[in-house]
Amino acid sequence: MALFLVTTKLWAVIQTQSTAMLGSLADTGLDLVASLATLAGVWIAAQPADAEHRFGHGKAEALSAMFQVVLISLSAAGLAFRAVMQLIAGEQVASADEGILVSAVAFVATLVLLWWQRRVLARTGSLAIATDHLHYKSDLALNLAVIAALVLDRYLNVPGADPLFGLAIAGWLGWGAWRAAGEAIDHLMDREWPEERRAAFLEVLARHPELRGVHDLRTRTSGADDFVQFHASVDGQMTVAEAHRLMDELEERIEAEFPGVEVLIHPDPDGLVNEEGTAAEELLPGASPQRSG
Template identity: 65%
Template sequence: MTAPTSDAALTRSAAYASIATALFLAVLKGWATWRTGSAAMLGSLADTGLDLIASVATLAGVWIAAQPADREHRFGHGKAEALAAMFQVMLIGVSAAAIAWRSAVQLAGGGRTAAAGDGIAVSIAAIVATFALIAWQRHVIARTGSVAIKADNVHYQSDLLLNAAVIAALVLDQYLGLGAADPVIGLAIAAWLAWGAWRAGLEAVDHLMDREWPEEKRQRFVEIAATHPELSNLHDLRTRTSGAQDFVQFHVDMPARMTVQEAHDIMEDVERDLCRHFPGMELLIHIDPEGHVDKPDDPLVEENLFDSLEKGNRG
């Protein structure tokens, strides 16, 4: 089952909005950097420039990820989102290093800023535009779970802090005479960007490495499967996420006397119900005859998860 077309359209709309916002902010901040000479503003401009490149990569990632499975990619193209996210993470890292270097040089040289009013006005406009974009991105993330849009959202959350920090740096430098404030805040911005890159990178790596679902989501899946009394001894559950699409497989026991057609009809009903609760999921159910033991020496083989569920409920 492929991700719904509406989800693909939503992720593309978030990517287009990100590109438009980055272009707008880059022009504003370029002018403000020229006017103020602020290291903090330069850091904010550098971050926005890299955001623009990253947003284009995000658009490419979500577009490729939305393509249906084909002969060469039978599991779909969802990991394109994780690759786009990793590209963004590398750009954030480069941005953080450049800002840290420029701030350290300015701190050592004792440079000052100018035209604080222009820089503050531009930063306020940037905050308003960024708030609007973040609101739309969060709506899209809630609907689609897109890892590429999540990584892009990290950029723009940090932009709110960046712009607030620029305002603080200009006020402290120009109006309170604290000349070291601008480069010190620039260093703080660089550290914040590096932390954001680390967090976004971890989730992208989880997708690329086929990490199991979070325990709460996995438990919810078992609970819904347990509402089907015809299923017995659900075991060897494996889950992963690729882009906006989930993949799940598990084994269940069925009576040996049951015909293939009867077992097939039951599994079709179970699959429809589970996919209703987990849209965009591709599900594979393996049927074992009652009493069958799967590879007893395999440490990854799980025992009956329905028993674990009952023990948890009693506890």
């Protein structure tokens, strides 16, 4: 799709000499490079864990997303510079019909691509695809902006319409890059799950009658993979075999509610005093923190 759009927009830029159209071409050209980066990132992330990457390769998707962010940012900066130069020179587009036609075709083609990406996201939850999807969603507004710029500049003779729309498109691209960077950085920095998801996870644990409490809960997401580890407070009189059986039951409940999550559980006897001389904090819903000297 990106190859098709690059070809048609390149022809339209040659015909119209429009800054807004040039911005659309630059954006689509970066879409092509970003799509290749997404393909590489998703392929690497899908590789199973190995001896050198025991937690898998999921962060390759975040790296791919960051690469896309850099490309989008460079595109926005270059477009803004071109628009300012056109404003200073007072240039007007040479033609509009070709640009309007190509932008209309690109709008429809992008809708088809977004529909397909939504299907893929529903099945995979891929961060790299999500970043690519965000970029293509901005393309819808981008194509409409190009059409508006060409109509205003060529047919309504509004001074500076084309470069001003070019600046607006550059700002839109920059904002999209900022948003995409935030999520990618969260994955690379192992940010905790959102509070709502952590609470839902603890709700699942709280349903087990033999679990006394949970502490040191840690969560993170790497690509399409989720990881959780925590300490589980159990009856101190349990045998090792009984505690193991309880851990297996907790893992089964977690898998039912959070499919695919990799879990590491450390059982602790209830009331265990930590190195600071205080009891572990209980995190199960409805339980208040308990501390003892």
